[in-house]
Amino acid sequence: MLTDAKEYIKGFVRARSGDLFVACMIFLVSIGSFGLGRLSVRITQHATVRITGKGAEVSTAAVMRGDAVKRVSELPEASAGAVVASKNGTAYHLPWCSGAQKIKEENKVWFASKADAEARGYRPAANCDGL
Structure with a gap:
């Protein structure tokens, strides 16, 4: 029984050796291409x-x-000062922080420095890096 299966497999491989070679080459090329694609993305993300x-x-x-x-x-300019706060809020932001961009223009209060904003009772925004 085992020898019959072995002979059957050998006959199958001999009869279709060209097709099996092409299938193996396609498989190896696709795996190599996928690996190179993954490697290129990984390298660019760490730059x-x-x-x-x-x-x-x-x-x-x-x-x-x-x-x-x-x-x-390209970031918003702090034309009137270095930090901005909302007249209705308690935190100040750098002009390019997401919190500063959400403040309506008519509600913005500009300060020349962080010290000026803190002197008026504002605190640094927690979600704004660099404060």
């Missing part, structure tokens, strides 16, 4: 640029997190 300094020093630098890239020069 992080850190920005240090003040706004004027880093006006052309880029911050990369995952797929989102923002140029510092």
Whole structure:
């Protein structure tokens, strides 16, 4: 019984050796392509640029997190000051933080520095990095 199965498999492989070779090559090429694709994504996600300094020093630098890239020069300008708060709120934000972008323009209160905002009773926003 076992020898019959062995002979059957050998006959099957001999009769279809060309087809089996093509199928194996397609399988190996697809696995290799998938692996190279995964490797290329993994390498690009770890390319992080850190920005240090003040706004004027880093006006052309880029911050990369995952797929989102923002140029510092494209971020909202703090024309009237360095930090912004809502006249109805208790926290102050940097102009490019998400909390600052949600404040209506008529409710924005600008301060020249963090110290000025804290002197008026505002606290740093918890979700704004850099404060």
